[in-house]
Amino acid sequence: MPALSEVIAALDALWPPERAEQWDAVGTVCGDPDAPVRRVLFAVDPVQEVADEAVALGADLLVTHHPLYLRGTTTVSAGTFKGRVVHSLIKHDIALHVAHTNADRADPGVSDALAGALDLRITGPLVPDPDDPAGRRGLGRICEVDPPETLAAFAERAAGRLPATAQGIRVAGDREALVRTVAVCGGSGDSLFDEVRAAGVDAYVTADLRHHPASEAQQHSPLALVDAAHWATEWPWTELAAAQLDEVSDRHGWGLRTHVSRLVTDPWTAHAPSPSAPAAATFAAVPND
Numbered sequence: 001m002p003a004l005s006e007v008i009a010a011l012d013a014l015w016p017p018e019r020a021e022q023w024d025a026v027g028t029v030c031g032d033p034d035a036p037v038r039r040v041l042f043a044v045d046p047v048q049e050v051a052d053e054a055v056a057l058g059a060d061l062l063v064t065h066h067p068l069y070l071r072g073t074t075t076v077s078a079g080t081f082k083g084r085v086v087h088s089l090i091k092h093d094i095a096l097h098v099a100h101t102n103a104d105r106a107d108p109g110v111s112d113a114l115a116g117a118l119d120l121r122i123t124g125p126l127v128p129d130p131d132d133p134a135g136r137r138g139l140g141r142i143c144e145v146d147p148p149e150t151l152a153a154f155a156e157r158a159a160g161r162l163p164a165t166a167q168g169i170r171v172a173g174d175r176e177a178l179v180r181t182v183a184v185c186g187g188s189g190d191s192l193f194d195e196v197r198a199a200g201v202d203a204y205v206t207a208d209l210r211h212h213p214a215s216e217a218q219q220h221s222p223l224a225l226v227d228a229a230h231w232a233t234e235w236p237w238t239e240l241a242a243a244q245l246d247e248v249s250d251r252h253g254w255g256l257r258t259h260v261s262r263l264v265t266d267p268w269t270a271h272a273p274s275p276s277a278p279a280a281a282t283f284a285a286v287p288n289d
């Protein structure tokens with residue numbers, strides 16, 4: 001049975017912490033390096049519900065994509081919601097480890113998992129990592145849709161392939177336009193519009209698109225936008241990450257049990273469509289017009 005330090009070393013080999021953005025806070029949040037690890041839970045968000053799931057599961061290690069503390073803190077009092085998570089975990093001997101922008105940039109990383117969930121053929125990174133001679137690491141991925149399909153069909157398929165959320169999929173663009181090439185970026189991707197335009201793709205799949213960047217992108221060129229819930233675009237990575245750790249565990253004969261949280265931790269919990277929305281805005285209602 002491996003010690004936490006050995007498992008963390010394996011995770012750091014998959015997602016080297018030095019490849020995280022400067023502003024990021026990745027690595028081990030709590031945990032005893034000498035503690036044995038048998039069971040590992042992967043999740044997107046280190047929220048209380050996920051900590052409770054780790055306790056119920058008897059996990060020894062929780063690996064999340066999002067940091068618990070992105071900035072420094074002076075308290076882990078259980079009177080704060082983040083401190084309560086720390087208390088829940090430590091009381092049950094559960095370590096917490098974060099792989100965030102280092103997992104975004106990895107090969108394979110968060111956007112590979114997103115592209116895989118959408119059944120897309122990856123041709124390369126959207127923003128290549130200059131330190132990768134193979135040209136495979138970096139932010140986002142450029143992909144081909146094979147066979148090409150209409151934006152309406154692509155969006156319907158994305159809604160079915162990604163885990164269900166209250167938001168579902170928001171779409172901007174001509175629903176009959178053919179989608180042959182797509183840029184994907186798991187998580188908030190509206191800082192990458194320049195790169196997406198430069199890539200000359202037909203559509204961009206990401207999350208958290210705001211009014212002005214989306215509106216300006218639409219005015220600039222006929223780029224279609226496919227906006228999914230932030231959590232849904234990153235959740236496929238948890239399955240990929242668990243499979244990667246399984247492989248390491250098999251190689252070392254560790255016998256780790258890995259689990260993937262299926263709790264929907266997207267903060268949006270309901271969606272009320274406007275009663276007077278134009279018919280064309282509802283793909284499902286008018287599939288073939």
Ligand SMILES: [Zn+2]
Pocket residue numbers: 066186187188230234
């Ligand atoms: Zn994210």
